[in-house]
């Protein structure tokens with residue numbers, strides 16, 4: 466072992482969540498319906514028809530949940546605001562009761578010296594905007610988003626320092642428009658790139674407005690990043706990995722951090738006639754908006770080889786990818802339109818073990834990811850998600866999740882190594898604080914430090930039970946990561 470640097474003194478040891486996955490109370494106190502309410506209510510869309518109607522009922526357990534965070538010694542808590550709680554129709558009237566809920570949450574956090582990290586958009590677009598404007602396919606939604614942001618910036622500018630604009634834009638656009646497994650459930654690649662561009666503009670507008678209204682705060686997007694490995698040292702495979710990196714990572718990160726699209730990929734999309742419509746004013750706007758930090762969600766990277774088409778029959782059998790992992794999915798839709806298809810082929814890594822959900826476990830990839838992103842963009846990094854989904858079992862009222870401790874321990878070590886390498890880091894939010902709804906996988910895929918007594922068949926007691934990992938993380942925080 467090399468001698469590792471200490472974590473910075475004010476390092477934000479945190480945990481994360483998202484509104485739809487925890488809150489429940491989906492129609493309470495004036496909340497409007499979101500596209501996820503509608504989507505989960507439509508039969509066949511989610512695992513056993515599970516919804517976030519009640520979720521883990523955080524809406525009614527707010528004080529109890531924050532008390533547990535305080536007990537753990539958490540320094541930061543990342544949560545998202547449900548847009549339709551604040552503005553039920555997405556635009557127009559503001560719902561004070563919705564604002565009050567987050568006011569209470571932020572107040573409780575502050576009281577317990579926990580830094581709130583507020584995500585503006587974690588996938589739950591108000592249904593009204595989907596119905597009226599086709600959601601992110603229209604620039605009208607940018608206008609609505611800006612107003613919603615303004616309401617939150619003004620309400621919480623003195624109490625919230627860290628803000629996240631969009632959570633995993635790469636994932637929700639791909640799932641929503643390429644694979645058709647998230648709302649709006651389309652398989653239309655041209656629309657995907659168009660909507661993605663509009664979201665980039667919304668991101669830039671939000672950042673610029675924030676800098677005007679909250680000059681002391683810090684804001685950035687949270688991106689689902691994974692390093693791309695070539696399967697072999699064959700230059701053909703290496704080229705495939707360079708291509709995949711452009712399609713999977715640079716396409717988003719370059720826009721966020723450099724204010725422009727990567728030349729190679731843009732050219733491919735233009736040739737295939739699926740490039741978004743980018744005006745001069747758009748280019749200017751993208752250039753003008755600069756995030757203060759980069760949020761990185763890390764679960765794993767990906768391995769590719771050359772010549773996707775020829776390998777397709779072979780990989781069609783490898784259905785070990787997760788439903789929320791667009792990069793490991795093989796294209797079914799719009800193949801003719803997808804310029805990347807002949808450029809690389811996603812395969813399973815022969816070197817890495819997998820979780821029981823088929824996700825590769827790759828802590829070294831985490832160090833690589835942090836190094837790559839920092840080297841390229843030189844923005845401080847806030848890890849806004851990282852964790853292990855597993856089927857925990859309650860034994861005599863306890864959860865012995867040694868596998869989760871091992872996973873987190875290895876990833877924290879990799880992060881400490883990255884810090885020692887020189888990467889500038891703000892904090893780390895494990896996914897997740899409590900167990901919660903895993904969008905398409907129901908409640909059995911558990912990520913939390915705190916077990917929730919509910920499952921896919923019912924809400925049960927909703928009792929909160931700290932797992933072994935709770936105590937373990939509590940100690941890590943108390944020692945500021947010294948023992949890692």
Ligand code: BG6
Nearest residue numbers: 483632633636789854903904910
């Ligand atoms: C990220 C999302 O993609 O991964 C979270 O930001 C999500 O909301 C997490 O829950 C884990 O994914 P999954 O599919 O295992 O729940």
